[in-house]
Each structure stands twice: as C-alpha cells, then as structure tokens.
Amino acid sequence: DAKTTQPNSMESNEEEPVHLPCNHSTISGTDYIHWYRQLPSQGPEYVIHGLTSNVNNRMASLAIAEDRKSSTLILHRATLRDAAVYYCILRDVKGGRLASGTYKYIFGTGTRLKVLA
C-alpha cells in the first residue's frame, strides 16, 4: 500500500490560514489523494480529494504538487471547530482495488491540528 507522511501536530491561530502538508513519494499514477478529518469522539469525515489538479470546496482547498509526490490541505480561515486530526490518504488502486470497484482506505498517522483562540 502506498504510504503517506504527515507532521504529527501543528498549531494555528484562529481566523488564520492553515497549510497541512503530506508527502506521498510512492504515489502511483492513478491513486487519488484523499483528506479526512476526525473530530474528537467522532468517526472520520471526508474533507476533499483530488488526482492532479488543485481542488476547492466549501471546507478547504487541496494543492497538489506537479509531480504528485506531495500535497497540501489548506484551511483558509481556521476556526476552533477545525481542531481535529487530519489524515492524508492515498486511495490505493493497484493494491487495494477490490473486485467490486471499491477501494481500501489506508490511514497514516495524521496531523493533530490545534487551533488557538
């Protein structure tokens, strides 16, 4: 399974942008980059995903390096509610594609984001 590397923890001030990095140097050409976050006492929830181009949605932006070996999740204005563990996941096609067409989601260690008031 392709691996991701993230910093263990980061801090941000409220109302400021946050850039959460992820390295995935062994990514294959068809692996999608997914980001999930896990709020305290909750199951993980989807944030954003992309393949090659940068992506924006109402929660965040995803910047993907040209060689796809790294990506950055951008929270434009951090709030206290954004304090969570953020996971960068490669949706593994080659190793994890199951007969039905679904994929395995293999979690790395994640980054614990602390937002300071």
Place this chain on the structure above:
Amino acid sequence: SAVISQKPSRDICQRGTSLTIQCQVDSQVTMMFWYRQQPGQSLTLIATANQGSEATYESGFVIDKFPISRPNLTFSTLTVSNMSPEDSSIYLCSVEDRGRGVDTEAFFGQGTRLTVV
C-alpha cells in the same frame, strides 16, 4: 451519501468474553469495512466484508478473533472474541458511497468504544 449507525456506542466487558458490534447503513453498499483505533492512534483496517462471501482480513487480524457477518447489503457485524485488555479500542464501521459529487468517498460510523477489564 451513506448514514451509518453502530451499536453499541460503548461497552465495558470482562476479559474472556465476546462482544458483537452491529453496523447498519441506510443504503445498499457492496463493501463494508471494519477498523480499529487504539487509544491515541490512527485507524487500522481489520477486514473488508462483502455480502455473500467470507470477509477478507488484513495482516495481523484473523477470523477466529474477529469473526464478521454480512447477511445483506445494509448490515454487518464484527465480533471481538475472547477479549483481553489489549482489545480496548474504538471499533469503526465504514462504507464507500457516492458523496456530494460524482466520485465516491468513505463514510464512517461514530464508532464503538470498547473497554475490557
């Protein structure tokens, strides 16, 4: 998008006993996934469960310890057998389903917090 209900939400069990965790999804899904999250750790995939066939276990997990049933396309159970304190974890059920866009994403239950004493 899928909504997942897990029961029980938490339990305290005696060592040597077994606990069965139920996962109900509000839509039909091909694959269901079971994860374990030990205290302060990331999620580890235990197995994938396909309706009508035996579950596929990840390295380090065996059917005798974690038997899984998948009787239909909306329901699965995970049993933690012959429990020891090392089994104290959060167990999460997950499915892949269409999200807000055209692509699929993973959805997670709230988890079952198990404490073995």
